[in-house]
Amino acid sequence: MKCCVVTLGCQMNQSDSERIRSVIEGMGYEMTSVEEEATLIGVVACSVRQKAIDKVYSKIQKWNQWKNKKPLVTFVSGCILPADEKKFLKLFDLVFRMNELPELPDMLHQCGVATEFSAMHPLNDLHREDERTDFWQVDPTYSSEFEAFVPIQNGCDKFCSYCAVPYTRGREVSRASDDILAEVKKLVERDVKAITLLGQNVNSYGLDKKGEEISFAELLRKVGELGQRSGKDFWLYFTSPHPRDMTRDVIEAIADYDCLAKQIHLPVQSGDEKLLRRMNRNHSIEDYLKIVDDIRELLPTATIFTDIIVGFSGETDEQLENSAALMERVKFNMAYIAKYSPRVGARSARWEDDISPQVKSERLARLSDVLKRTSLAHNEAMVGKVYRVLIDGRDRRVDGALTGRTEGKLPVRVLDGSEDRVGTICDVEITSVAELSLTGRIRQVR
Known part of the structure; x- marks a missing residue:
């Protein structure tokens, strides 16, 4: 028996997929990345962007056609708006939310799925203190031997006007810090090199459990102390x-x-005060720049990434230029710039999407030009210096080369090195740079 799980969307969905795979493997299934091989096939969906949800409809249309030729059971989970969930109920054999993950074997059995699920399966021993977070107690099947995602918080209380996450994942819930630290400790002992704490608003960790849980800063310090003790x-x-x-x-x-x-991803979304209020971001440009100044003061080597939306409802040319000015001021190392698209369920979906696709593309290009210029200036200053780089794979474009990322998550093409260095941290001398990438040669393996 084989199962294929297709993951769409963010790193949180990837983390959810790793827990879904653990449950399915516990039922006796062999995982495959080839959809055609599977008799059980599912998708971890993303309702945040229309393109991602369109992919789900495309997948299920194809899979349902396969049912005419072979036995096949389909399921969907992940980040799903109520309107999409209602439609999926008519298209998929099973629709479940992540908080229902411990019941997945029973639900699949009711769908007629044959399993080797045993009464001794560890899922039967899960505690039911909070039905919304039971799935965190499922040990994930990590998709990498040297990189891992650890969820620490789920849901969102911010209600940005363009975002559907509060309606797909609910209000903020923090995971128990003891469980987080235990998972991180296991990963460190396994010699995992890059661990990412995940949450929709990760630094609001603990705010829903004041007096019961530590703060996000305290959680980071506990991980830092764990790292010091480990020597890893x-x-x-x-x-x-x-x-x-x-x-x-x-x-x-x-x-x-x-x-x-020393890398901070700090989404700003817009450089215009009025637009930030319309987005319900609840921070000012002054607030944002104060954080940037603190980063520059305390973490002088840190890279800063951000997210920016162009073409949001009502955005003017002047407001777009304010975003460009902010990018010039901060000099981001990376900015994920997205063209606005309304999502049913979010408040802004009720407003006119009054920026044409052509103008959105022009505005994206305008901000991309700023990013390329500021990123290149930063990268040029790295030439001739040695940086620690986590080697993460083979380069698909250059024979014999490897790929990796610096501590600041800047992509590096490593021109020399064998594949046995994948998953190791090396010292790499930067020999040349481009606007958003680096090239170098290995100097030492750590």
């Missing part, structure tokens, strides 16, 4: 924080421990 060489990242909850003590914690990576 690894980097810990987190994504995505919200500027409203990004406090100086978080940055101070990162500065105090070598294993806490």
Whole structure:
């Protein structure tokens, strides 16, 4: 029996998929990446962007056609809006939410799926203190031997006007810090090199359990102390924080421990005050720049990434230029720039999508040009210097080359090195650069 799980969307969905795979493997299934081989096939969906949800409809249309030729059971989970969930119920054999993951074997059995699921399966021993977070107690089947995602928080209380996440994942819930630290400890002992703490608003960790849980800064310090005691060489990242909850003590914690990576992903979404209010971001440009100044002061080597939306409802040319000015001021190392698209369920879906596709593309190109220029200036200063790089695979474009990322998550093409260095941290001398990437040669393996 073979099962294929297709993952769409963000790193949180990838983490969810790793737990779904654990449950399915516990039922006696062999996992495959080839859809045609599977008799059980599912998708971890993303309702945040229309393109991602369109892929789900395309997949299920194809899979349902296969049912005419072979036995096949389909399922869907993940980040799903109520409107999409209602439609999926008519298309998939099974629709379940992540909080229902421990019941997946029973649900599949009711769908007629033959399994080797045993009464001794560890899922039967899960505690039911909070039915929304039971799935965190499922040990994931990690998709990499040297990189791992650890969820620490789920849901969102911010209600940005363009975002559907509060309606797909619900309100913020923090995972128990003891469980988080136990999972991180296991990964460190396995010699995992890059660990990422995940949450929709990761730095709001603990705010829903004041007096019961530690703060996000305290959680980082505990991981930092764990790293010091272990003597292991690894980097810990987190994504995505919200500027409203990004406090100086978080940055101070990162500065105090070598294993806490000097890389900050801080979504701004717009450089215009009026547009930020329309987006319901609840932070000002002044607030954002204060955080950036704190990062530059306490973490002088840190890279800064961001997210920006262009073509949001009502955005003017002047407001777009304010975003460009902010990018010039901050000099981001990377910016994930997206053209706005309304999502049913989000508040802005009720507003006119009044920016044409052509103008959205032009505005994306405008901000991309700024990013390329500021990123290149930063990268040029790296030439001739040696940086630690986590080698993560073969380069598909250059024979004999490898790919990797610096501690600051800047992509590097490594021109020399054998494949046995994949999954190791090496010292790499940067020999040349491009706008958004680096090239170098290995100097030492750690």
